[in-house]
Amino acid sequence: MKLSLGPITYFWERDAVFDFYRAATASPAEIVYLGEVVCSKRRLLKPEDWLTIGRELQQAGKDVVLSTLTLVEAASESSAARHVCENTDFMVEANDASAIQYLSSAGMPFVTGPSVNIYNHRTLSLLSRLGLKRWVLPVELGLEALAELQERRPSGVETEVFAFGRLPLAWSARCYTARSENLPKDDCRFRCLDYPDGRLLSTREGKDFLVLNGTQTQSARTHQALGDLARLRQLGVDVLRISPQSTGTMDVLELFDAVRRGEAVNDLNERLAALAPAGVCNGYLHQQAGMDNEHPNAA
Amino acid sequence: MELVCPAGNLPSLKAAVDNGADSVYVGFKDDTNARHFAGLNFTERTFKKAVDYAQSRGRKLFVAVNTYPRPSAFPRWKAAVDQAADLGVDALILADMGVMDYAAERWPDLRLHLSVQGSVTTAAGIRLYHEHFGIRRVVLPRVLSVKQVARVIEDSPVPVETFGFGSLCVMVEGRCLLSSYATGRSPNTYGACSPASHVRWEETPDGGTDTRLGGVLIDHFGKDEKAGYPTLCKGRFEVGEHTYYALEEPTSLNTLAILPELQSIGVSAIKVEGRQRSPAYVAQVTAVMRSAIDACLRDPENYSPQDAWMRSLGSVSEGAQTTLGAYHRPWQ
Missing domain, CATH: 3.20.20.70 (Aldolase class I)
Known part of the structure; x- marks a missing residue:
């Protein structure tokens, strides 16, 4: 199984992004997804910057994919998504229907991200005919649905599973980070920069529950599939996705690399806990509530 | 129209x-x-x-x-x-x-x-x-x-x-997993958001009501407040120092x-x-x-x-x- 580094979902300072990908060149990740997938106002990196980063990663032997915005609303966002789809350097991860349309009508091969709803074999086959080369299992689907899908997967299509990170749960027209600061979206003052791992939302009894990341809402808990790697391998999963966090992401990649190689890892649970500030979860993989934490078989 | x-x-x-x-x-x-x-x-x-x-x-x-x-x-x-x-x-x-x-x-x-x-x-x-x-x-x-x-x-x-x-719905429909994150059932796969089967209403010592979805506290209502159904995106939560309808009001x-x-x-x-x-x-x-x-x-x-x-x-x-x-x- 290959490891991928998903797109950065947060808004980081420009230098932090460059530093992050410099570190990624030396990481065990074989595939790297680049680009802004949450908010079109986050423009500290220009399209050319992403291409530059992509070329550097490619030179380091990484397979580079450009990701498109997930919720496209404004005409300017449609144009930006189209621009990404028309690039001739890298394959594209389509994160909504418009990107699929741009890519398939141009005869370009593509990947679909976790927010593209592929819930059954018929959808998978249809998209395969339109040029799908790899798909990410929707995060709410578990191992049972995955097994059914893998059984009827068309040839030439790779399967990727979201294996580590805060879960992408919802997208809105409203910016919840701006709202949390009593600011309107149109004058958000880029407050997302103050929250490099999103802003924590807790229940009224003080339990961490969700994370506000601009127009996106994530889980507070970190979803992790480490305990299920053997099963994922058995089901023929090709790629495991690690979703970037502001710290520790390269350690996560090292940990997954060690486990996939079958190396004995000391203190696995402790090391995982240290990388998940609000605790871990894996309920989705086990047909449970996503926030649940099942005790899986040992890796 | x-x-x-x-x-x-x-x-x-x-x-x-x-x-x-x-x-x-x-x-x-x-x-x-x-x-x-x-x-x-x-x-x-x-x-x-x-x-x-x-x-x-x-x-x-x-x-x-x-x-x-x-x-x-x-x-x-x-x-x-x-x-x-x-x-x-x-x-x-x-x-x-x-x-x-x-x-x-x-x-x-x-x-x-x-x-x-x-x-x-x-x-x-x-x-x-x-x-x-x-x-x-x-x-x-x-x-x-x-x-x-x-x-x-x-x-x-x-x-x-x-x-x-x-x-x-304040989230884009068809791609909202908030309810399934808390209950395991989603609008996409099960056809219901914040399903009644996972809802709990609990009286609290102050005479008020806690409303829960999948065990998660969605809101607390005081004795004189009318308790609303715990739709996940319409609850009151804490962010920073504030308790408010963080996503949307009812x-x-x-x-x-x-x-x-x-x-x-x-x-x-x-x-x-x-x-x-x-x-x-x-x-x-x-x-x-x-x-x-x-x-x-x-x-x-x-x-x-x-x-x-x-x-x-x-x-x-x-x-x-x-x-x-x-x-x-x-x-x-």
């Missing part, structure tokens, strides 16, 4: 038709549709009556088969499509590409509408479904401003339906104030949310929307929403308050 109204049972369907709906949308009694609630929806027998009642009065009947089946469940979704087609419905409202692919192949003459659960917000996305499945209408998610809806309509190959009234969408705008940008149909609501709700909302749309079509220049309409819709709204939602930029 066509008025499209919800019906969760036969009395509601009759209420919609009798009060002026041009079309009524319904679902079957299982998880093939996004209002999969106990005691709701249509069996084969009541469904036949529904088709007869609507069509014999010159109205249209639509069937929503708008959830996402996994492979082993796919045959049931096919059966739902076949059952609706066999009985001569006027359109199917579908979300899943695989189900759509099946319906387009098996029933090439049947009208297909892309459900709001299809989560498509752009003209290019609509073209994808138009080119491959020949959809003839799209229902837009409640995430676009009026200006953005206008842009989509300009470039869309098919007519556009938008929401006019009802409970407000409120309903109400577009009476902007009907002329929706008409002038070319919206073809106005949808009312609420298949889970009572026949009285359907009758009341349909009657108000009928009057308002007629007034707007007659004289859009001088149209303004009547106080009585606003009061009537306010009385059946969540938290007794309404909003223009994403149509109105400052809401965002």
Whole structure:
């Protein structure tokens, strides 16, 4: 199984992004997804910057994919998504229907991200005919649905599973980070920069529950599939996705690399806990509530 | 502008038709549709009556088969499509590409509408479904401003339906997993958001009420507050130092104030949310929307929403308050 580094979902300072990908060149990740997938106002990196980063990663032997915005609303966002789809350097991860349309009508091969709803074999086959080369299992689907899908997967299509990170749960027209600061979206003052791992939302009894990341809402808990790697391998999963966090992401990649190689890892649970500030979860993989934490078989 | 109204049972369907709906949308009694609630929806027998009642009065009947089946469940979704087609419905409202692919192949003459659960917000996305499945209408998610809806309509190959009234999803529909994160059941796979089976109401020592979903505290109400249903995105949470409705307040969408705008940008149909609501709700909302749309079509220049309409819709709204939602930029 290959490891991928998903797109950065947060808004980081420009230098932090460059530093992050410099570190990624030396990481065990074989595939790297680049680009802004949450908010079109986050423009500290220009399209050319992403291409530059992509070329550097490619030179380091990484397979580079450009990701498109997930919720496209404004005409300017449609144009930006189209621009990404028309690039001739890298394959594209389509994160909504418009990107699929741009890519398939141009005869370009593509990947679909976790927010593209592929819930059954018929959808998978249809998209395969339109040029799908790899798909990410929707995060709410578990191992049972995955097994059914893998059984009827068309040839030439790779399967990727979201294996580590805060879960992408919802997208809105409203910016919840701006709202949390009593600011309107149109004058958000880029407050997302103050929250490099999103802003924590807790229940009224003080339990961490969700994370506000601009127009996106994530889980507070970190979803992790480490305990299920053997099963994922058995089901023929090709790629495991690690979703970037502001710290520790390269350690996560090292940990997954060690486990996939079958190396004995000391203190696995402790090391995982240290990388998940609000605790871990894996309920989705086990047909449970996503926030649940099942005790899986040992890796 | 066509008025499209919800019906969760036969009395509601009759209420919609009798009060002026041009079309009524319904679902079957299982998880093939996004209002999969106990005691709701249509069996084969009541469904036949529904088709007869609507069509014999010159109205249209639509069937929503708008959830996402996994492979082993796919045959049931096919059966739902076949059952609706066999009985001569006027359109199917579908979300899943695989189900759509099946319906387009098996029933090439049947009208297909892309459900709001299809989560498509752009003209290019609509073209994808138009080119491959020949959809003839799209229902837009409640995430676009009026200006953005206008842009989509300009470039869309098919007519556009938008929401006019009802409970407000603040997340883009079809891609919201908040409920499944807390309960394991999602609108996409199970056909219900914040399902009643996972709700708990608990009295607290202060005489108030805690409302929980999947064990998660969604809100606490004091002794003198009216406790509301724990819909996940309408709860009060803590962010930083503040406790507030972090995502959205309990409120309903109400577009009476902007009907002329929706008409002038070319919206073809106005949808009312609420298949889970009572026949009285359907009758009341349909009657108000009928009057308002007629007034707007007659004289859009001088149209303004009547106080009585606003009061009537306010009385059946969540938290007794309404909003223009994403149509109105400052809401965002």
